[in-house]
Amino acid sequence: MLVYNSQNHRKQELETIEPDKVRMYVCGPTVYDQIHIGNARTFLSFDVIRRYLMYKGYEVTFAQNLTDVDDKIINRANEEGRSAAEVAEEYSAAFIEQMHRFGILDPDIRPRATREIEAMQEMIALLVERGHAYATDSGDVYFSVRSDHNYGVLSGRELDQLRAGERVEVNEEKRDPFDFALWKAAKPGEPSWPSAWGEGRPGWHTECCAMIHRYLGTPIDIHGGGQDLVFPHHENETAQAMCAWGTALANTWMHTGMLRVNGDKMSKSLGNFFTLQEILDRYPADAVRLLMLQTHYRSSLDFQTDQLDGAVGTLERLRTCVKNLRWAAEHAAAGDGALSEADRALSAAASDAQASFVRQMDDDFNTAGGLAAIFELVTVANRYLDEVGGRTATAVTLRAADTLVELAEVLGLTLEASASELPDELVELAHEHAGYEGTSPDAAAEALLAARQQARANKDWGTADAIRDALTALGLVLEDTAAGARLRRA
């Protein structure tokens, strides 16, 4: 399978360090606020990438950090008059909760910066020892970009070019304006840890690097993040790894495209800033997922809320198709076992969908193409149900349903909810309309459907519609199919 490596701008055959194993790391959030849908898009992309690698049979070890000590956290804590640890804890929990809501699989390893101080200090000490970092009188430790002749390899930048149009941060202690902090001396009241360079805390670029080294070993197969992290974050990470351990940090760098909202860059000043929580409060997680996956992960994604309304219906179409297939298989008239031409066509379509899905996803995780493969099977399946009526071939029909469910699952989309129970109100309703005397909602439903069928047979449309309207009021949809009437949740 081909994977685009943003370090050399090429799609390359994925060759893992260990056979059939993938070690991957994706930069997690700085936990100072609710994450927004731009963050969510990145995490979703890597969730699907991970799921697909597993689907292909790789044993994936996935690590993602929580940056729980940082300027932004400290600022927020100061504004709110509480400790940085409290702020970090609140938003760490919120992040994990929202990831669960969004259907993102938990990482195998979720290190937190504040618990990895020792590993970071070891790395910093090594960099100082090798002449790639230096401590200042203030107690900061900086990485010396000029000491690394490879600096810029990831982002394709050169220090001197950067300098041309760049305003320079005034800091007389730095040897070069682009030197970045590995360790920051603590100011009063800030969280800090003792070190050889005095009380302080780690710099952002240092965290990921040290955690990767400790938990996954370097190099890893895939390192991911948003495109905006290429420079300076990932550039700095790879520079540290190379200088500290003499190894690349990652063989493949993957970066997701930025998300915009209704045509504009998402920003608080424009008022188009959405948190994941807000969106998931308004729309089903799978609809958001479906919409995002219709765009390739490397493209910028214009997030439009009116498209989201459409995605809700699209998702329903997928689920309805699976339900209809299952229903048809259950209610199929017994046949002689021979497959008709239509049966064989459906069977072939299921195979084709599977093959096409893999072909698309093998090409740098083309989820839009993968979805197209799924929809093509949906269309064929619906046509099949339309044509054969009640004479479906059970095995073939179930296989089509299974294929849809399986492929969608690779994308993290759930097409079949666990069977939900019918509401108790049906009993009362059945008593009223059908003279039902029992207590089982299921039996009540059957009685109601039977009563309505009788009314329809008598052309008593008023009664038939009254029953259907009452069911609708309970959130149930009644559908008349070739094989009889059926109930489903709205």
Next chain:
RNA sequence: GGCGACGUGGCCAAGUGGUAAGGCAGAGGCCUGCAAAGCCUUUAUCUCCGGUUCGAAUCCGGACGUCGCCUCCA
């Protein structure tokens, strides 16, 4: 100023050399007592110009336009 991405039907979006996937929305039709679900039909030569080629949305050059990064933003 430097680095990079992109410009495909009303909207979104796949597609990197052989005559344009898919989704949403719209229109017409079919099925239905009416619905629901679904089916069928219907809308593009790919920003523009030039070049390479038997042949380009796809390669090269140019123009116009949009966007991202270069500020510890996924």
